[in-house]
Amino acid sequence: MTNVGIIGAGSIGQALARTFIAHGHTVTIANSRGPETLAELVAELGPSATAATAAEAGAAGEVVVVTVPLRNYRDIPVEPLAGKIVIDTNNYYFERDGHISELDEGTATTSGLLQAHLPESRVAKGFNHIGARDIPTTGSPAGTPDRRALATASDHEDAAELVAAIYDEFGFDTVHLGPLSESWRVERDRPAYVVRQNREELEANVARAPRTV
Template structure:
């Protein structure tokens, strides 16, 4: 059993929590407010979940999921996540997050910036190009024709392997676009973003992507 620390209790964070709890794991989940504000969500998730602060969730997690608005990524606590695999679901929406020139110019990636912020962690891009509800409803057994595929990307092979296995257990194939410098291929507005696609279709859409839009 693995404990997942989830920093961000919005739609994606809540659905990842449901998915990993269904696999038999525990969850410690945080939002940007007080843990007490998560009481209804914890009641819904059941006894395998508890609420905490972001720092506490990061410290408790064997693996940590970061799913906060991208503009707040520097608020993610650094020290509690050191040495841990960090699943990064974040996407850049400048209308919400403010402008990041290095992203607008195609000089950086969202997950690469999080990796810089968490230099001792093993950041892997995951769950960023799927709608929240589909995380728990769109999976299917391995080998199913047309099985949905999702991207992983990391500078750390063990983080990639973990994410691929997690995807498979939840019900998804995986396409690896490591290292993180290539993860722009599945960022917002690219052909592979929030589209239901099998492995071959995802590979084709990733190949169609252009660096700036």
């Protein structure tokens, strides 16, 4: 059993919390408004869930999921996440986040920005190109024909392997993209974004993704 810190309690954060708990883990979950605002969610999740501040969730998690709007990534506490694997679920929506020139120009990635903000953490991309409702419902056992696949990317091999292990536990195959500089391949408006695909289909969609859209 692992305790997972989840910073962000939107649809993806809640879906991941439910799925981690369903697989026997505990979660410490935070949002930007304070743990008292998560009382109803934690009551629904049950005794395996605890509400906390972002710093407390980061400190409590053996692995930490960051699932906040990109515009708020600099608010993620740095010190509590030092030395830990951090799973970044983010995508860039300029309508929500405002324009970020490096992302518009294709010279940076969302996960790369988070890695730069968390220099002592090991960031891996994960769960960014699947809808929240599909996380607990579209997995299947290893070896199932046409098993759904998800992608990950990281500059740290152990971080990518941990995401792959979580994917497998939740019922998904993995496609490794390589370093974070390749993580754009499964982001918004690319062929692999929020569509159901098996490993071969995901590999093909990744290969034909345009760098800028």
